[in-house]
Amino acid sequence: MFKHRTNLPLLAAIVIGAGLVVAQTAHAQQTLTQRVQEEKSMNLPARGLSMAQVEKQYGQPLHKLSPRGGDSAKHPTINRWEYSNFIVYFENSRVIHSVLNTPAGNNQNPGAVN
Known part of the structure; x- marks a missing residue:
């Protein structure tokens, strides 16, 4: 039998990092959308x-x-x-x-x- 070593801290860091990237991308998209809407309402x-x-x-x-x-x-x-x-x-x-x-x-x- 093989012994598998799990590296939970590394796996947790990867999952958390991926979640942060998704959150930042969503925020950037929301900010861009707000900016475009604001430009449309300005003179x-x-x-x-x-x-x-x-x-x-x-x-x-x-x-x-x-x-x-x-x-x-x-x-x-x-x-x-x-x-x-x-x-x-x-x-x-x-x-x-x-x-x-x-x-x-x-x-x-x-x-x-x-």
């Missing part, structure tokens, strides 16, 4: 607005970052403007996306960011 620049319309409605951005892309038809020019609460992405001169400007780690209440 962010809408897709299709021109740069002039965004400036007129929201004022001057804090930063206008240098354009990226534009080297071919498959890589249109992308501009990014940073405001205190959000970032606006433009393809050529039209809004393609607006997102909350939240510092890393503040995913609990992103709307509370200055």
